[in-house]
Amino acid sequence: MAVTPKIELSGVTKxxxxxHVLKGxxxxxxxQESLVIIGTSGSGKSVLMxxxxxxxxxxxxxxxxxxxxxxxxxxxxxxDLRRRFGMTFQFGALFDSLPIWENVTFRLRHQQxxxxxxxxxxxxxxxxxxxxxxxxxxxxxxxxxxxxxxRVALARAIVDKPEILLFDExxxxxxxxxxxxxxxxxxxxxxxxxxxxxxISHDMASVRRIADKVAMVHNGVIIWAGPAKEMNESGVPExxxxxxxxxxGPLTNExxxxxxxxxxxx
Amino acid sequence: xxxxxxxxxxxxxxxxxAFGRIxxxxxxxxxxxxxxxxxxxxxxxxxxxxxxxxxxxxxxTTLFSGMVLALQSYTGxxxxxxxxxxxxxxxxxxxxELGPVLAGLMVxxxxxxxxxxxxxxxxxxxxxxxxxxLSTRPMQYLVAPRLLAGTICLPFLVLVGDxxxxxxxxxxxxxxxxxxxxxxxxxxxxxxxxxxxxLGLVKAAVFGFLIALMGCYHGYHSGRGAQGVGRATTNxxxxxxxxxxxxxxxxxxxxxxx
Ligand SMILES: Nc1ncnc2c1ncn2[C@@H]1O[C@H](COP(=O)(O)OP(=O)(O)O)[C@@H](O)[C@H]1O
Ligand SMILES: [Mg+2]
Numbered sequence: 001m002a003v004t005p006k007i008e009l010s011g012v013t014k015x016x017x018x019x020h021v022l023k024g025x026x027x028x029x030x031x032q033e034s035l036v037i038i039g040t041s042g043s044g045k046s047v048l049m050x051x052x053x054x055x056x057x058x059x060x061x062x063x064x065x066x067x068x069x070x071x072x073x074x075x076x077x078x079x080d081l082r083r084r085f086g087m088t089f090q091f092g093a094l095f096d097s098l099p100i101w102e103n104v105t106f107r108l109r110h111q112q113x114x115x116x117x118x119x120x121x122x123x124x125x126x127x128x129x130x131x132x133x134x135x136x137x138x139x140x141x142x143x144x145x146x147x148x149x150x151r152v153a154l155a156r157a158i159v160d161k162p163e164i165l166l167f168d169e170x171x172x173x174x175x176x177x178x179x180x181x182x183x184x185x186x187x188x189x190x191x192x193x194x195x196x197x198x199x200i201s202h203d204m205a206s207v208r209r210i211a212d213k214v215a216m217v218h219n220g221v222i223i224w225a226g227p228a229k230e231m232n233e234s235g236v237p238e239x240x241x242x243x244x245x246x247x248x249g250p251l252t253n254e255x256x257x258x259x260x261x262x263x264x265x266x
Numbered sequence: 267x268x269x270x271x272x273x274x275x276x277x278x279x280x281x282x283x284a285f286g287r288i289x290x291x292x293x294x295x296x297x298x299x300x301x302x303x304x305x306x307x308x309x310x311x312x313x314x315x316x317x318x319x320x321x322x323x324x325x326x327t328t329l330f331s332g333m334v335l336a337l338q339s340y341t342g343x344x345x346x347x348x349x350x351x352x353x354x355x356x357x358x359x360x361x362x363e364l365g366p367v368l369a370g371l372m373v374x375x376x377x378x379x380x381x382x383x384x385x386x387x388x389x390x391x392x393x394x395x396x397x398x399x400l401s402t403r404p405m406q407y408l409v410a411p412r413l414l415a416g417t418i419c420l421p422f423l424v425l426v427g428d429x430x431x432x433x434x435x436x437x438x439x440x441x442x443x444x445x446x447x448x449x450x451x452x453x454x455x456x457x458x459x460x461x462x463x464x465l466g467l468v469k470a471a472v473f474g475f476l477i478a479l480m481g482c483y484h485g486y487h488s489g490r491g492a493q494g495v496g497r498a499t500t501n502x503x504x505x506x507x508x509x510x511x512x513x514x515x516x517x518x519x520x521x522x523x524x
Binding site for chain 2: 050053054055079082083085086087089090091092093094095096106107110111156
């Protein structure tokens with residue numbers, strides 16, 4: 001390939017005790033590409049995403065950003081690396097004890113000596129771009145609806161214009177209309193920032209809207225990766241079943257490989 | 267028999283491993299206390315929470331303990347006609363022993379639990395990971411200010427508790443046992459030495475550190491889900507209480523006979 005991939009994973013493995021979650025992940029994302037990761041609940045999508053910015057350290061393998069190895073580089077390098085990422089979490093992970101404006105400008109405020117008024121201005125500007133009312137900045141996360149929280153989380157991720165954006169199930173639990181709005185915000189943010197994005201999604205309508213490339217995680221490996229357009233003709237039964245949301249197929253017949261995930265949600 | 271020995275061995279190893287992890291955790295956290303950036307707002311919030319809002323609990327506990335101590339020591343010392351020593355017994359017991367230990371245990375219940383629950387919730391809802399992604403070290407932002415606040419606030423609480431406890435003894439001594447107020451007060455101060463108070467305050471600082479350490483450690487390593495946070499909270503309170511009693515003996519030994 002001519003261009004260096006923005007993100008390149010090879011042979012990434014991760015186990016929690018006897019639970020072998022990732023068993024050798026190989027994956028590349030081109031600069032400014034939008035990759036969507038799909039897979040059943042508990043297949044390790046969130047773990048994979050957290051490996052990308054060092055929240056989880058893989059047991060083995062290599063992860064390169066712009067061709068540079070990021071594993072085993074020490075704390076300072078990891079902290080530098082994280083500044084280039086923005087991330088939203090599956091369950092929001094907004095800071096309960098801080099009002100929205102402090103949530104949104106958290107990194108800016110701690111990195112640069114930004115005074116409160118400047119921070120409020122930036123927060124207002126960012127959340128109104130995402131279709132929230134300016135008055136929201138004085139509220140606390142618990143006072144907002146799920147859809148509003150997702151937008152605030154998105155605002156916090158994009159406010160300082162990172163090169164790489166990670167979104168863990170940004171539309172899950174939302175009604176289809178709000179989901180559609182979030183998808184548009186993601187596409188927008190990417191186009192405005194020129195960022196590379198990795199999104200985890202279960203929602204096939206959303207996948208079709210935002211993905212350039214799709215990768216499916218199953219049993220700890222990527223069983224299929226390719227252009228979003230080719231998703232329907234992958235020829236892989238698991239992908240076929242997932243994409244078409246079929247009850248019958250290889251994914252349903254399978255016994256859980258290890259201890260079944262006791263999680264209420266995906 | 268074989269299994270029994272194996273179990274003992276495994277328990278001992280687990281204990282050592284846990285001890286090592288906690289030691290590493292506290293060394294890391296203490297190092298961040300002295301490294302910029304300093305999170306003053308966090309520190310201030312914790313000081314209010316630990317120091318100010320624990321005052322009623324500590325005050326009530328030491329008040330009634332001082333009162334009961336006066337009654338009990340009177341009963342005991344009256345049997346060999348040494349009732350006069352009540353004031354001295356109360357003030358020494360309260361400053362050296364009861365003040366720090368009771369305040370420590372009460373604060374362990376209040377603060378140890380709330381720290382573990384708050385940090386544990388942040389762990390299971392990914393807020394701690396979110397701090398990392400926002401270029402803020404969770405150990406420095408969450409743990410360091412709590413350890414510092416715990417260590418600073420407990421001596422202050424104990425000092426207040428000492429005064430209230432002695433006052434409780436005074437109330438009972440004067441209004442129930444019929445001591446002359448000025449003689450009771452004179453007796454209280456006569457045999458009290460600075461080292462008695464210092465001992466109590468050193469204990470308090472150690473207990474404050476241990477309470478915050480247990481709250482933060484168990485919260486930080488909370489298991490997943492609401493169940494995980496619940497277990498972290500219980501563990502924080504139980505381990506802090508036990509450590510307080512052990513540390514109390516150790517600190518007392520170090521000052522003993524000195
Ligand atoms: N911090 C952790 N400690 C232990 N096990 C974990 C941890 N995070 C995830 N797992 C386990 O890894 C597996 C994959 O989880 P996850 O990546 O969250 O799945 P999903 O694909 O639904 O996002 C699950 O079995 C989960 O229990
Ligand atoms: Mg997930």
